[in-house]
Amino acid sequence: MESDADPDKLRRRFLRAGMTVLARDGYSGFKQAAVCTEAGVTTGAFYHSFRNWKAFESALIAHWRLEATDLLVESARNVTDPHDRIDALMQIALNLPHDTERAIRSWAAVDSAVHAALTEVETARRDAIAEMGVELFGRELAERLAATSMLLLTGFENSANPSIDDFAWAMRTTTATALALLDERQVSE
Template identity: 50%
Template sequence: MKKKAPTRGAQLRYLEAGLEVLGSKGYAGLKLATVCEAVGATTGSFYHAFPNWAEYTSALIRHWRTEKSDRFIGSAREIADPIERLAFLVEIALRLPHASEAAIRVWAALDPSVQAIQIEADEERRAFIAEAYFEATNDRALAEQYATVAMFLLVGYESGTHQSPEALAWAFHVFVDKGLSENPGRAATLD
């Protein structure tokens, strides 16, 4: 009897569960049994959805990149006004699954293929932020500096031991407002 192909819905349940496990248990907790428990399914069901653990983890990091980075950037591209786009990017940054992203950074330190995807996502984020700042300020050097420091804020928050979402929100808003005020011709705030 021919094995039925897994549904995309079944695969997505395991991928979303993997991100939840990363967020709640860290990279060390990303195990087959833990993912199956999070889905409420058996290992047999897992192996129907994915042929092996390596293919699953490869799909998991690609899923993170697509759903938690690329999709958000795609939504931000639709916003024409650069100041509104920066405000939207701040809201995205505040809603990211920070615990999952921190676990992915640990995973990336141990797995070169994950590291490559994580670096690509970080660089795409940084470049997109820089472009929005450039459009808002018309100063390329300032835009590059602000985008790089915005990534420092994000990565530092995700990697830190003291996490205050309120403090992160405050820091991003102050930081963006400061960047926009550096250009008197486009002075505006994110209010």
């Protein structure tokens, strides 16, 4: 049974607060005081949960990767129909914590460990999209679509004026175009 004194529960509370602060305040506002205020606890509780701020940052990036990539990729892999799987991947992309990811991208520009983690996440996402698209598109087109999907995502997240509607339209149009190419290939064979 979890209690407020449960160390794992408190750590998760700090990690959720860190994600919230990044989303709300960006990397420039990502400070220990803001995280503690968001979590509703003192800095003493922070140091009870994390050795230091760097340890918290590392745990937060690991938490982000788990929540915004690893668990989502696993859920998409469980979708058996290849068309439904592509739709699931698009929904995942649309529902990522984009404000948090935008802040992490800014953070990665000044922190080599975060940059390395971001590179790993982008590679994992691209590889998963390609892997899950092979059944429909074949290896070459699936890899191209995965690269294009990541370019759309990173462009959206790096935009000064991002529009989720434009991002969704771009993903749907890219996928529809790829499916049309596939249909043309099958008709000509």
